[in-house]
Amino acid sequence: MTQTGKANGGSDDRPQYVRIGDQLRDRIARGDYAVGALLPTEGELCEEFKISRHTVREALRLLTDAGLIQRRQGSGSRVLAAQPHQNYVHAMRSLDQLFLYASDTRFVIRDMSVAVPEPTLFPEIGGDGAEWLIVRGLRLERDEDIPICDSTVMVNAAYAGIADVLAEGSGAIYRLIEDRYGIEVLEVVQDITVSPITAQAAKSLGKKKDDAAVQVRRRYLGTDGSVILASVNHHPTDRFSYTMHLRREGAKRSWV
Amino acid sequence: MTQTGKANGGSDDRPQYVRIGDQLRDRIARGDYAVGALLPTEGELCEEFKISRHTVREALRLLTDAGLIQRRQGSGSRVLAAQPHQNYVHAMRSLDQLFLYASDTRFVIRDMSVAVPEPTLFPEIGGDGAEWLIVRGLRLERDEDIPICDSTVMVNAAYAGIADVLAEGSGAIYRLIEDRYGIEVLEVVQDITVSPITAQAAKSLGKKKDDAAVQVRRRYLGTDGSVILASVNHHPTDRFSYTMHLRREGAKRSWV
DNA sequence: CGTTCAAATATGTCCGGACAAATTATCCGG
DNA sequence: CCGGATAATTTGTCCGGACATATTTGAACG
Numbered sequence: 001m002t003q004t005g006k007a008n009g010g011s012d013d014r015p016q017y018v019r020i021g022d023q024l025r026d027r028i029a030r031g032d033y034a035v036g037a038l039l040p041t042e043g044e045l046c047e048e049f050k051i052s053r054h055t056v057r058e059a060l061r062l063l064t065d066a067g068l069i070q071r072r073q074g075s076g077s078r079v080l081a082a083q084p085h086q087n088y089v090h091a092m093r094s095l096d097q098l099f100l101y102a103s104d105t106r107f108v109i110r111d112m113s114v115a116v117p118e119p120t121l122f123p124e125i126g127g128d129g130a131e132w133l134i135v136r137g138l139r140l141e142r143d144e145d146i147p148i149c150d151s152t153v154m155v156n157a158a159y160a161g162i163a164d165v166l167a168e169g170s171g172a173i174y175r176l177i178e179d180r181y182g183i184e185v186l187e188v189v190q191d192i193t194v195s196p197i198t199a200q201a202a203k204s205l206g207k208k209k210d211d212a213a214v215q216v217r218r219r220y221l222g223t224d225g226s227v228i229l230a231s232v233n234h235h236p237t238d239r240f241s242y243t244m245h246l247r248r249e250g251a252k253r254s255w256v
Numbered sequence: 257m258t259q260t261g262k263a264n265g266g267s268d269d270r271p272q273y274v275r276i277g278d279q280l281r282d283r284i285a286r287g288d289y290a291v292g293a294l295l296p297t298e299g300e301l302c303e304e305f306k307i308s309r310h311t312v313r314e315a316l317r318l319l320t321d322a323g324l325i326q327r328r329q330g331s332g333s334r335v336l337a338a339q340p341h342q343n344y345v346h347a348m349r350s351l352d353q354l355f356l357y358a359s360d361t362r363f364v365i366r367d368m369s370v371a372v373p374e375p376t377l378f379p380e381i382g383g384d385g386a387e388w389l390i391v392r393g394l395r396l397e398r399d400e401d402i403p404i405c406d407s408t409v410m411v412n413a414a415y416a417g418i419a420d421v422l423a424e425g426s427g428a429i430y431r432l433i434e435d436r437y438g439i440e441v442l443e444v445v446q447d448i449t450v451s452p453i454t455a456q457a458a459k460s461l462g463k464k465k466d467d468a469a470v471q472v473r474r475r476y477l478g479t480d481g482s483v484i485l486a487s488v489n490h491h492p493t494d495r496f497s498y499t500m501h502l503r504r505e506g507a508k509r510s511w512v
Numbered sequence: 513c514g515t516t517c518a519a520a521t522a523t524g525t526c527c528g529g530a531c532a533a534a535t536t537a538t539c540c541g542g
Numbered sequence: 543c544c545g546g547a548t549a550a551t552t553t554g555t556c557c558g559g560a561c562a563t564a565t566t567t568g569a570a571c572g
Contacts, residue, residue, distance in 0.1 A: 297521085297522060297523085298522070298523070299521090299522080313523090313524095327522095327523065327524090328522090328523070329522070329523040329524055330521075330522055330523060330524095331521095331522070331523075332521095332522060332523075333522095333523085
């Protein structure tokens with residue numbers, strides 16, 4: 001077969017690997033290959049489409065990058081999803097940027113203890129009598145004593161050893177845990193709601209007891225699905241602002 | 257050179273292309289190749305590292321996938337960033353899922369007009385006397401008349417033609433625009449704040465005039481940076497909840 | 513100096529081959 | 543039937559080659 005940069009013939013000038021990749025993607029979407037099932041092997045695809053193994057692999061790579069399949073040496077290519085996800089990326093260098101404050105801040109620790117958390121603190125967690133390292137504090141503007149939010153952090157007891165190195169300005173707690181224990185935060189679930197302010201937060205933030213507060217609750221999950229860390233932040237409503245920039249993943253950038 | 261699955265010698269069992277890719281990444285981080293500058297060509301890298309073009313390309317692909325470089329046929333490989341972004345993905349099939357409501361909803365249009373928007377509506381937009389298609393309405397639970405939020409949408413006048421096809425339940429407005437005009441929403445900027453409720457929203461949502469409301473403001477930007485669409489939603493604080501799941505990009509999934 | 517065109521350059525696509533490494537299947541013995 | 547060893551299978555890594563395509567560079571000309 002003549003080697004061409006693009007496929008010959010017809011009005012389709014897409015590269016072969018793109019055409020084959022699209023065909024496979026369509027088959028997956030149609031259910032020809034069920035989620036969880038294996039695709040034909042590289043060899044079988046070479047025979048079916050009369051192309052080199054290289055081209056098959058490039059096509060499969062497109063599917064892999066799209067999150068549709070997962071490949072494993074010795075096993076084959078398994079379908080992960082029937083439809084590609086259109087990812088909009090909240091690009092960050094790290095989770096530090098998940099919540100950007102208007103200016104630099106510092107975290108002042110008010111209290112730290114290993115205890116069974118109150119059931120209302122994080123209902124989805126606890127309730128089984130297990131102890132957590134509970135860190136209570138206040139986040140302030142760096143150079144001024146303006147409180148930004150009242151914060152309570154629950155650290156999985158398995159990582160309670162970081163209590164030794166927790167200090168004001170010591171950086172994000174989840175990072176301390178990642179570094180100290182060599183683990184990785186895989187996923188973060190963040191909930192934002194508005195609710196009556198707690199007595200503690202009202203006191204810390206200089207608010208009245210019948211004021212409302214914005215609650216930002218986060219769970220940091222590890223690779224095994226366990227909760228590494230959870231936090232509840234109470235923000236005064238009149239000083240709360242949360243901005244996200246979501247950008248379509250894989251969008252072409254101009255060359256200039 | 258003997259062809260091996262992994263590099264020979266020493267304690268480093270990473271594939272060659274990973275090692276070379278890491279070396280190049282380190283050089284970029286150190287500033288050996290400035291942002292905006294070109295990397296050595298494939299040929300030069302082949303000579304320097306004494307490896308095949310295939311392996312060079314695999315290494316460069318790692319850098320490309322990490323967002324560090326951008327490659328262009330005939331030109332070379334240009335450095336985009338000195339540090340890789342650690343992307344946490346808010347995976348969505350589309351922007352429809354940017355804001356998930358607890359249940360199915362419908363959008364009831366109350367008013368539609370082409371006009372110059374009030375300056376307070378979206379201060380970052382307008383203010384230049386330009387007209388926009390302004391759509392005011394209410395988002396309700398699908399089968400009940402419980403208002404979820406009061407909504408005002410400003411559509412760029414270039415796409416005002418969609419007024420013809422706007423109807424209750426006609427789906428997301430940005431999608432109508434994308435489909436009708438063949439354009440693409442590249443980025444969304446979303447701001448969440450809490451502020452005094454507007455008179456209009458108080459009336460729509462059955463709230464008192466001195467209540468607060470959660471404001472969710474969004475700008476949908478096109479590939480040229482222009483604002484395609486902007487929206488302001490007022491949610492009653494006692495019924496507002498926003499959940500995000502952010503997952504580390506490229507995280508390995510278990511095979512089973 | 514600016515424009516046009518051809519040549520050189522640099523990446524993109526596709527082929528084929530070989531060996532390595534991981535997994536799966538099969539066979540045999542207890 | 544179960545466990546261990548071996549063979550077969552499947553993907554991963556790396557080599558080399560060839561042609562296509564897009565861009566850049568340099569030379570010639572007005």
